[in-house]
Amino acid sequence: MINLSIYRITLVNKSKEQQVLSFYNEEEDLLETMNDFCSHIHKNIRSYTDVQGKHRTFSLANKQHKDVEKRIITGYFDSAYTGEYGKIKDSRTSHLKYDILKGDLFSKDFFYLIHVPKNSKYGFFVFQKKENHGVKVVFENAFNNFIRTKGVSNFFLELKHAPSRYLITNFFKFGRLKEFRLIDSTVKSNDKFINMNLGREERVIKLNNAVNSEVIKDVLVELFDNFSHENRISFLNHGEFDEISFIITHNGVSKTFYVKDKEKIRASLNVSNMVEFQDGEATFDSLIKICLELIDSAA
Incomplete structure (x- = not known):
């Protein structure tokens, strides 16, 4: 099952005034800032502890793709956490290949798309939703920490649910x-x-x-x-x-x-019947296509 969550992106100053994303801070383009942020978390894995005391990591599974014409950034996140017990077995023989121990990081990759339109105060963040792998809060916090390190202290990224009309x-x-x-x-x-x-x-x-x-x-x-x-x-x-x-x-x-x-309104949508599959996985291009359609209906 392929579930997608869609959020509306805003960038506000300390007075809660929304900024035009393609030229906030007088000259900065959030698309370029997001691209720099993705490069940063690809090289610098974010580690933290959740409220249940589990160690978690958040990064990119591979280098992001930026499409300047469509003004989107796409790729796959890598989210992992400790505290799971389990066994990896051979699918043909059921023989044990590997024990998953409590201290091991249980990792999953999942798709994301960031869209920053020109001359708009709203952008969109869509990601594949998987059980026990939250994205919204860690992404929001990681991005706001990132721009602080760049000397931008008067703007804050906010993500809010943006349910599609579909x-x-x-x-x-x-x-x-x-x-x-x-x-x-x-x-x-x-x-x-x-x-x-x-x-x-x-x-x-x-x-x-x-x-x-x-x-x-x-x-x-x-x-x-x-x-x-x-x-x-x-x-x-x-x-x-x-x-x-x-x-x-x-x-x-x-x-x-x-x-x-x-x-x-929580904006999670099952798109399994709207995407193409190859070897049991939704194809990258079909995920981009459906995300842009959902954004169009949520805008």
């Missing part, structure tokens, strides 16, 4: 609404709890009728597609709310959508 459309068209939440940022006080900050209030409605589920799903999809930037969201005759989230299940996968804060 993913959203499939869930909305074919999925089943499981539940939705009407969210108020603060609990309304009464005399008993006056002046007490109790946190936010959520009304959870679970759907068990297929007909009602489709009707409510249509209402939520309409809100999702047409909500602009009002402070409160009106929902039928239930009043106004700070946020409405809803869970849709499609092909055995449940995904949470948000009417207002769409950047919270």
Whole structure:
């Protein structure tokens, strides 16, 4: 299974002002800075310890490819971590070839694509998602540390989910609404709890009728597609709310959508039926092609 995660890239200053990526800091092009960063982590493996105490490394499996015309950088990451036990066996005889010990680094390579368009405040970062091999946080931290070493201290790279329209459309068209939440940022006080900050209030409605589920799903999809930037969201005759989230299940996968804060929607997509395979692996060219299509639908 080939799963891709897509993130939107922004570069902000200390005042949280977004920069035009192709000439930030007055003359720097983020495409060239990203290319320098990739060369750096290819030569300098990043080592760190995760919250579970596992030793991890992060690098490039091979030298990156830069396409100036398409303004993309592509290649394969190398991610590894300790703490796995296992055995490597011969596929024909099942004879033991090698024991994987707890202190050994368990490594996997996976595809990535970085796109930095000209004259835009948004770029895109797409990578192949693999279990137990996180990328987003380590990439973000490693890049921000890298530009500090280059003397650039007033800009920060931020990565936020950027779900493609293809993913959203499939869930909305074919999925089943499981539940939705009407969210108020603060609990309304009464005399008993006056002046007490109790946190936010959520009304959870679970759907068990297929007909009602489709009707409510249509209402939520309409809100999702047409909500602009009002402070409160009106929902039928239930009043106004700070946020409405809803869970849709499609092909055995449940995904949470948000009417207002769409950047919270996790953007992972199974593209196994959209890429070409050779010797059981997705081809490099077909991965680039589908990534650019997903970026086009997320832009």
